[in-house]
Amino acid sequence: xxxxxxxxxxxxxxxxxxxxxxxxxxxxxxxxxxxxxxxxxxxxxxxxxxxxxxxxxxxxxxxxxxxxxxxxxxxxxxxxxxxxxxxxxxxxxxxxxxxxxxxxxxxxxxxxxxxxxxxxxxxxxxxxxxxxxxxxxxxxxxxxxxxxxxxxxxxxxxxxxxxxxxxxxxxxxxxxxxxxxxxxxxxxxxxxxxxxxxxxxxxxxxxxxxxxxxxxxxxxxxxxxxxxxxxxxxxxxxxxxxxxxxxxxxxxxxxxxxxxxxxxxxxxxxxxxxxxxxxxxxxxxxxxxxxxxxxxxxxxxxxxxxxxxxxxxxxxxxxxxxxxxxxxxxxxxxxxxxxxxxxxxxxxxxxxxxxxxxxxxxxxxxxxxxxxxxxxxx
Numbered sequence: 001x002x003x004x005x006x007x008x009x010x011x012x013x014x015x016x017x018x019x020x021x022x023x024x025x026x027x028x029x030x031x032x033x034x035x036x037x038x039x040x041x042x043x044x045x046x047x048x049x050x051x052x053x054x055x056x057x058x059x060x061x062x063x064x065x066x067x068x069x070x071x072x073x074x075x076x077x078x079x080x081x082x083x084x085x086x087x088x089x090x091x092x093x094x095x096x097x098x099x100x101x102x103x104x105x106x107x108x109x110x111x112x113x114x115x116x117x118x119x120x121x122x123x124x125x126x127x128x129x130x131x132x133x134x135x136x137x138x139x140x141x142x143x144x145x146x147x148x149x150x151x152x153x154x155x156x157x158x159x160x161x162x163x164x165x166x167x168x169x170x171x172x173x174x175x176x177x178x179x180x181x182x183x184x185x186x187x188x189x190x191x192x193x194x195x196x197x198x199x200x201x202x203x204x205x206x207x208x209x210x211x212x213x214x215x216x217x218x219x220x221x222x223x224x225x226x227x228x229x230x231x232x233x234x235x236x237x238x239x240x241x242x243x244x245x246x247x248x249x250x251x252x253x254x255x256x257x258x259x260x261x262x263x264x265x266x267x268x269x270x271x272x273x274x275x276x277x278x279x280x281x282x283x284x285x286x287x288x289x290x291x292x293x294x295x296x297x298x299x300x301x302x303x304x305x306x307x308x309x310x311x312x313x314x315x316x317x318x319x320x321x322x323x324x325x326x327x328x329x330x331x332x333x334x335x336x337x338x339x340x341x342x343x344x345x346x347x348x349x350x351x352x353x354x355x356x357x358x359x360x361x362x363x364x365x366x367x368x369x370x371x372x373x374x375x376x377x378x
Contacts, residue, residue: 054186058193064235086198107263127151230356237320242273256301258285
């Protein structure tokens with residue numbers, strides 16, 4: 001009988017893990033990844049913080065003109081247009097800003113040369129009494145006496161002009177030049193950003209929608225749509241309406257005989273982009289018309305400017321901006337004025353966009369609360 005070795009059956013070794021031991025490493029890893037990602041986001045924002053305004057401006061320009069760009073992109077297909085179309089749109093938007101700024105700069109340089117020539121003449125011959133003083137309805141004698149004592153005497157004018165510190169003027173000129181160079185660099189960066197947003201816009205939109213849905217869900221997409229609608233409404237209600245006001249009042253300046261009507265028209269268009277700010281510019285132009293002796297013309301031009309500004313600010317702008325975002329006019333006005341006070345010119349777009357999101361959230365919360373069966377409104 002053959003020997004059979006005994007069979008040894010090994011009991012399976014079971015290892016038990018607690019839920020805490022399984023979950024704790026994963027939780028710590030998630031926290032570490034979140035902190036690491038937050039660190040690099042803050043580091044990246046700090047690295048480019050000097051150009052954040054330029055990046056935002058480039059995005060605002062792209063969002064404002066994207067409907068027209070997308071329409072042209074669908075019509076003009078081919079590899080040639082992949083680079084040419086973004087370049088053409090970027091150049092066109094850049095010219096929209098460069099042409100008025102160049103006009104203002106040239107007119108300011110021309111006026112500065114005239115002021116320097118006037119100062120040299122005043123030092124030697126004094127300043128003669130203007131003809132409009134004789135047409136003043138009140139205070140004619142007082143103004144004439146003061147002018148003869150302070151402005152008609154060459155020595156008095158020379159002392160007055162000599163009181164202006166030349167060193168202070170040079171320092172101010174240097175500061176202005178530095179600011180212009182800095183603003184010019186930021187503008188160039190905005191245009192470069194605009195070009196690449198146009199070029200890669202479709203990919204940026206897809207990635208933004210994917211990220212928004214993953215992080216915020218469908219409500220995040222609604223917020224993005226509200227911001228885009230606010231920027232489109234602001235472009236139409238502020239920028240385009242302001243340009244239209246500048247054109248209409250510029251024509252009125254030409255007819256009324258205002259000095260430098262083109263320059264005043266451009267300045268009025270820029271000022272009219274902010275509600276109620278066009279009136280001081282119109283008042284200055286009408287005051288110069290009044291100095292020339294055309295009293296009736298100055299009154300007519302000023303009344304015309306007030307009517308144009310009133311219709312724009314109280315009817316056209318609320319319809320264009322509030323209609324696209326379903327915001328009341330008070331919200332629109334607070335967004336514009338608060339945005340300008342906080343962020344400067346960029347606040348024209350950021351202010352209404354921020355308040356449009358707040359208004360959307362408020363309407364959503366109010367609608368959800370109104371439909372809550374447990375809410376007692378009595």
